[in-house]
Amino acid sequence: MPPPATRNFTKPESLAQKPSDSIYGLYLCRGDLSSQLCGNCISEATHSYLFPNPETDNDCSLSIEGGITYEECMIQYSNNLTYFSAVDLTPSSSCMSSNMSTTFVQLALDTLKEVTNEAAFSTGKYATKEVRISGFQSLYSLAQCTPDLSSQDCRSCLSNLTKQLQQSQCLGNEATSYSRSCNLKYATYPFFRASKNPAPVGLIPETNLSNDNPIPDGYLSHNCSSTNETVIKNCDSNFGSNLRTLLSSLSSNATTNKIGFYKTTIGPVTGLFMCRGDVSLILCEHCVRNAAERIHSECGSYKKAIIWFSHCMLRYSHGYPLTTWNETSPVFGEFNIDGNTSSSLNKQQENNFTLTLVSTLTGIQNMNEESTTKNFVTANEKLNSVQTLYALGQCTPDLSGSECSSCLRNIFLYEIPWCCLSSPEGKVLYPSCYIMFGLSKFNGDGDGVEVEPPSEATLPQGAIGKI
Missing domain, CATH: 3.30.430.20 (Gnk2 domain, C-X8-C-X2-C motif)
Known part of the structure; x- marks a missing residue:
């Protein structure tokens, strides 16, 4: 019972x-x-x-x-x-190592002190606190003691946990410390419920973030390097020829590549494409062809560029390696954070779907699900009796499992506006990994994209343009 x-x-x-x-x-x-x-x-x-x-x-x-x-x-x-009968002062701790700013560390310490005092003098010996860090980020903290402790013993127990975190230099962007008598935790994502009561019954409004400006081929975003040293200023014909050859090679290999990933080098230019792990071969081919044509049109005068579609990504680089797993820039993110869809929701519902999203994406970043496609994982979780949360994560297959998890973890910690989500839908794309989530099931066979037969022409053979 x-x-x-x-x-x-x-x-x-x-x-x-x-x-x-x-x-x-x-x-x-x-x-x-x-x-x-x-x-x-x-x-x-x-x-x-x-x-x-x-x-x-x-x-x-x-x-x-x-x-x-x-x-x-x-x-x-x-x-x-x-x-x-005695207060246990032998803490165990876990933390995520990261170089946090002095300002953040001081904020974490101040917040832990506040929740320590609040928990020590509360009836249930339990307290939580949310402090805004920036426009779209908050710090979430929790402290708790066994309720048989006196206020003084509770505060001593929790203060000892904080001291242990300081001494072990364990004040990263999240940390947990506990003993038999008390425990505390803080993180940059929500991990506790706003109320003990069940979330109110009600549907969460569905939004399609791409419908604001629908594009038939699933284009999301692109980035051409804008630094002076990476722009071709004198119509470098060798670079233009190498780039056209590279993009044509990527397009042609998309028709035969069964793993949805290909990487090649033409002269000093290296490029790759990756298709989403659940899309068909014909959709992968269609997406890569569109990506190659568009990146050449948009960024053909730049030595480094990346383009993202719903079903694939393609990037190239002249003289720069494409093997750095922790590239966090450029980044493309899309969320509903303006609150327009939350009019029928209350804080408890928002907290409920946010906690479900945290749990689901924790599994995604740890690659907990086995998949036939390397570094690709999906998950789903019930939000209520009618709606389900769907999520997926993927890294380029040239990354190791630990590198992939670290890349996805970076998105989880730094790119999702946990404090301000008005619906559990969004996507974040890095050069080497991405996460997508929403209320609609991902459809790897189409997602509404009409696939045209491959055209005879591939890429323009003329000049790459002048700067």
């Missing part, structure tokens, strides 16, 4: 001495969990502890004391009642 909604913490009712074979236990659920979600988490934690995976977990079920900690709950037990 799930625990009562008003009481997420349980402990022995008496401090009287018990026989040595007695077992004492407690559980603690995160303060934003409903009784049902708390019960589900405790049930999963108990089962996981009693029946560990023999390949990955140690079997601790015969220990005289122990426990297990999840993101949303924890359980502890011991045959010694004094195990629970």
Whole structure:
């Protein structure tokens, strides 16, 4: 049975001495969990502890004391009642290493101090806080103690966790620290619920972000390098010839390449294309042909360029490597953040779909799903009884699995305006990876694009233009 909604913490009712074979236990659920979600988490934690995976977990079920900690709950037990009577000041921490600015680190420390004090002096020993970092970014923080602690002990426990994060230089863009008596976390994405109550029943308005300016071939954006040293200023005929040959090679290989990815070099010019992992061969060919023609038309006088379509991307570079996995520029992003579609939603609904999106994209960035296409993964999750969230992520196949996860993680942390999404729909595209998500199922066989037969002509053979 799930625990009562008003009481997420349980402990022995008496401090009287018990026989040595007695077992004492407690559980603690995160303060934003409903009784049902708390019960589900405790049930999963108990089962996981009693029946560990023999390949990955140690079997601790015969220990005289122990426990297990999840993101949303924890359980502890011991045959010694004094195990629970003292504040545990031996924290465990995890963080994502990154070079954050001094301003951000100070903001994180100040926010942790605020939620520490609020949690210590609250009835439930639980507090959360959201602080705006910039126009479209916020810092989310949470602190919690077991409710049997005094305010002083709770503050001491949480302050010790913060001190441990500082000493271990673990103040990146997210961090978690916990002990048996308290826990805290902060991140640049939302991870706690606004309320224990279920999200109100109601459909989330669907928007098609590309419908504002629909283009039949699925074109999204392009970027021509604009730095002086990369512009061809004197009609370099060798560069023009190499570029035309390169783009023609990419187009012709799209008709025979079954993995949707091809990379080649003509003289000093290197180029590649990648098709979305779920599109058909004929759609891949159509997309790459359009991309090659358009990038030549738009950027043919530039030594470095990239173009994105709904079903493929194509890029080339003169004298610059195309193997750097963590290229974060240029970037194309598309979201609904103006709030126009949220008139029928309340904060609780927005929080619900945002948390579902966080969970779904966490799986995407970790490449948790096996796929027949390297570095391509999809996921879906129910938002309500009618609507489903669909998401996909992909990296160029020349990246390793860890490089791909890091590239997608960068999008997750820095490019999505978590504080301000008015609908769970959007896309972010980097040169080496991208993430897309929305309320409509991705259709790899067409997405409404009419595919024309390949034309005889490929790319213009004349001059590449003058600057």
